[in-house]
Every structure is written in C-alpha cells, then in structure tokens.
Amino acid sequence: MGNRIFAIPNDDQDRSSEAWDHLCAYVEAVAADGRDEFSPLQNLGAELFAQIHTLPETISKLKAVKKLWLYGSKLKRIPIAFRQPGGSHVIFRHSNGAMLSVPAHRPIKPVYIKKFVRLVEYGVSE
Numbered sequence: 001m002g003n004r005i006f007a008i009p010n011d012d013q014d015r016s017s018e019a020w021d022h023l024c025a026y027v028e029a030v031a032a033d034g035r036d037e038f039s040p041l042q043n044l045g046a047e048l049f050a051q052i053h054t055l056p057e058t059i060s061k062l063k064a065v066k067k068l069w070l071y072g073s074k075l076k077r078i079p080i081a082f083r084q085p086g087g088s089h090v091i092f093r094h095s096n097g098a099m100l101s102v103p104a105h106r107p108i109k110p111v112y113i114k115k116f117v118r119l120v121e122y123g124v125s126e
Helices: 018-033 040-044 057-061 110-122
Strands: 081-083 089-093 099-103
Touching: 018 040, 018 057, 057 110, 099 110
Parallel strands: none
Antiparallel strands: 081 089, 089 099
C-alpha cells in the first residue's frame, strides 16, 4: 500500500432530513437533561444514523457528557478541523488557530471531552 492517500467523499449533510432533525433534537435533549452519555446511534437507530455525515454546532452544549459514542459512524465533519498524523493523538484545530491534542486510545477521558467542548464553544484549548 505504501503512502497512498485516499480521498474522502465530500458528502454534504442534508440539514432538512429526518435524520438531521432527530440528531439536533437529541443533542438538545441530552444538553437539557444534563446526561453524561451521548450515543446518537442508539437514539437515532442505524438507518437514520447512517445518514449523518457531520455533527451540529450545538454539540458545544453537551457540557455534562463524559462518554461520547460515535464508533461506527459515517462522520466526516465535526464543527472543528481535526487530523491524526499517524501517532497516538488526534489534533483538533479551531478556526481561530487554537489547538487541542487528544490521545486516540479509548475510552476518551472526561477531561478531554470537556477541553474539546471548550475548544468548540469558546475557541480556547486550555
């Protein structure tokens, strides 16, 4: 395989779809209830979750979330840029240039989820 780079299809998120409406409502419910887990696959079901390619900006409201279950998703975008340069960490970058490095191993510790939410919401990494 060598150093081959594969293109990721640029599937635009249909923000008028039933799947998007359910995801946005789920984010609001998780935030309002102060739940500590976010599992859109379990809430939306496989058929609707398969239609989700990006997360809404409102995920910044998930301040109490300690477990983020996105495994098996078709996500291609989150409201922030990220890369995994091949090491043990994923690097997130806000549009203002602030960066956050998060260990790629699972489970993700709550401290990193809190830092990620701060980066999305306020554009600060510490």
